[in-house]
Amino acid sequence: MNRKTPVKRVRAKQRRLSAVDRRSEFVTKATELFAEEGFGGGTRALAHKLGVTQPLLYRYFPSKDDLIKEVYRKVYLEPLEIGWEKLLSDRSRPLRVRLQEFYEIYTDAIFNRRWLRIYLYSGLKGLDINRWYVGMVKDKILTRILRECRHDAGLATQGRPSAAELELAWVFHGGIFYYGVRKYIYEAPVLEDKAQMISDALDIFLAGFERMAESATDRRRAPIKVVG
């Protein structure tokens, strides 16, 4: 009865892809997997998502760690493709409008479950690329914003921003970032109108900057000179 009937090994019909396609498919699906499971996600689960077997991964990547590095590269470089440099510095448009548009576009790029989770997971690993990204936000976004704010307020735009200014910008930036974390990581209810949230945050940031600029210019009579 229970004789071993020779089961015709129905081998799942191979779906052959070109090397470049397969490779990029590995990176894409790995991003999805690691976003959900963390970088502890298994190579077998990854292969299953592609409908292939696990050893195939090692025809395209020497090790799992090399795959992870490519995931980093992809995720961290993604939001850089929006070209914020010219957007923030285009002084033919009002500063307020530029900032609003920049943060709408920037958050469009990073406010999604995939990006935020990979970012947080990699941040917890304390990798250099994460520090690099934070430094880039500081140099390429916050410093630039502060320079434009100073220009808008008729202040000197030379030199680096003061520590207090930078901290103000960071708290503002972090407040916006945390909106994405609440929505996509904690899945908590948020004010659905993202543009409105940005607008409100911008209001209080710009008001705060003006207040700080005023008290700084008044300080010329005081011994400590903060502005050049």
Added chain:
Amino acid sequence: MNRKTPVKRVRAKQRRLSAVDRRSEFVTKATELFAEEGFGGGTRALAHKLGVTQPLLYRYFPSKDDLIKEVYRKVYLEPLEIGWEKLLSDRSRPLRVRLQEFYEIYTDAIFNRRWLRIYLYSGLKGLDINRWYVGMVKDKILTRILRECRHDAGLATQGRPSAAELELAWVFHGGIFYYGVRKYIYEAPVLEDKAQMISDALDIFLAGFERMAESATDRRRAPIKVVG
């Protein structure tokens, strides 16, 4: 020659602890381990930190998951011990002073590598306890702060805060929280004077709230008010 010489098995001298002490030591060290390695940290590494063998863990916890749950409990309940209810609602003191003191104490409790990393790791797992904590921050901190702000501004304190008000408070709170993340997770340089950071953030939050309160009462005349 190579005869098996009976090696005197030098068993590491047992260091016996009472059951309650050993148990709490497991929880404490597990918090440290999981903060660094994530919840994928191994039970053998944990036992090594205590100087005991791995099976001992299972005399105190049915499974690793039960241990993790105790770690959650400990970490999430820690910042609740500061008794913020009365601190925020004590109207005999100026609102500004209360808020400053509250956030200094609150951040003293949560701004450390251990707490923040466990919080982020557990948040990424999407557990109920994390949602519970976020809801508690909203109900017990932000809603309370907003009520005190409304009272201070001579507005009605009945009913729930508006979605816009809550979002304003969240961006403020998130901005402060992100300061801790930058310092202890990303290990990025931050303005070292935490109290100053809180003070500056409070300035712009309170100014923003006043502006919002004004435009809310003025709203009968002008539909959109951009500048105060």
Added chain:
DNA sequence: ATCTCTGGTGATCGATCGATAAACTGAGTT
């Protein structure tokens, strides 16, 4: 001195992990 109870150890199991080696498959070339 012996007994007892409990905190702790040694050995080991099955599952799962990343990784390797060898065999297979099938579309394109000759």
Added chain:
DNA sequence: AACTCAGTTTATCGATCGATCACCAGAGAT
């Protein structure tokens, strides 16, 4: 039709994981 070679699979290894079991050891009670 036979050959080629890149893409894929099967089989398997060694390490590590959480968990279980039987046994050991030592302080206090008798």
